[in-house]
Amino acid sequence: MTSTFIALPLRKAAKNLSPRRGDGKMRRRPLRGQFPTKVLLVRLTPLKDVKDRLLCLLPLTVILSGWELLSASGIVRAELVPPPSKVLMTLTSQLSTASFVLMVLRSFSNLTLGILLALFMAAPLAIWAGLKRQVDSTITPSIMLAGSLPDLALLPLLMMWFGEGSLAAILMAGVCAFFPIYFTTREGVRSIPTEYFQVSTIFHSGRFDFVQKLILPAIVPQAITGLRLAFDFVWEVILAIEIIARVAGIGSFINMSVERQTVDAAFAGIFAIGILSIIVDRCFFGFLEERVKRWA
Secondary structure, three states: OOOEEEEEEOHHHHOOEOOOOOOOOOOEOOOOOOOOOOEEEEEEOOHHHHHHHHOOHHHHHHHHHHHHHHHHHOOOOOOOOOOHHHHHHHHHHHHOOHHHHHHHHHHHHHHHHHHHHHHHHHHHHHHHHHHOHHHHHHHHHHHHHHHHOOHHHHHHHHHHHHOOOHHHHHHHHHHHHHHHHHHHHHHHHHOOOHHHHHHHHHOOOOHHHHHHHHHHHHHHHHHHHHHHHHHHHHHHHHHHHHHHOOOOOHHHHHHHHHHOOOHHHHHHHHHHHHHHHHHHHHHHHHHHHHHHHHHO
16 A cells, blocks of 8 residues: 655745846746755645555444344343443443553553563563574574463462462463564574675674664564454453452453343453454554555
8 A cells, every 4th residue: 555645835835936037937946955946745645545444344344233233133142142222331430430441551551561571571671582592402492492381370379479469460471472473583693694694794893883774674573463463362361360360450340240240241341352452453553554654
C-alpha cells in the first residue's frame, strides 16, 4: 500500500523571483546556498488504505452477528452464553466502576513489566549469541531446552519464593516472554551478511556507529515481532496465574464472575481483554513497525 503525496510550494519560493523587468520576463534572483524552492509534502491517505483497515472488522462483525442470532433463536441458552448485546451493555456498566478498570490496568501492568524484564534480559544475550558463534553454541541449546519445559510448572515455586502477589505474576510473565524475544532477536543478528562486518572493519567504524547503523536496523524489526508474540502469549499466562493463584486482576474477576453465575460479567472481562489487545496491536505495534520501516 502506498500513500499519495502532493507538493505545496511555500511562500519562500516566491521570494526567489524578482519583479518583472522591462521586457516583461521574470528574473530569478541568485540563490545563496539554498534550494530554489522549498516544498511542503502533504500526505494523503488513499481510500483504498482506509478500506483495507476496515476489512479487519468484517470477520468480527460476522461472528458477533451469528452469535446474536443463535442467542435470540434459543439455540444457545442465554444463561450460559449471553448475547453480545448484553455483554456489551455489561461491559459498558463495568467500565464506569473504578474497581473493574483497576483490575484491567493491574493485569496489563503485570504483563508489561514482565515483557520489559524479559526484553532487558533476552536482548543483550541474544545479540551476544548472534555475534559470537562459540557463545551461541554454548548457551542456545540450554535456552532451547528450558523453553521446551512447561512454563506454568514454575508457578508454585515462584509463589512459594515470592508470595501470592503481583511479583510472582511479573516474574512468570518475564520467563514466558524471554524465549520469543531471545530467538527472534538472535535471528535478526545472524541474518546480517558477513560482508557488512568486513566493511565495518575496513573503515574502522566505531562501536557506536557499529551498533547504530548495523546491529539495530537488523534486530529491531525482529525484536518487535518477538514482543508481539510475547504479548499475545503472556496474556494467557497472566490470566492463568490470576485464576490459579488468586492474584488480583481481570483473570480473578472472570473466575469470580463464573462462580457467582454472572456469566455476562465474565464475558465482559474477556471482551475487555480482546479490545485492549487489539488497541495495543494496531496502535502501538503497528506504529512501531511503520517507524522502523522508515528508519531501517
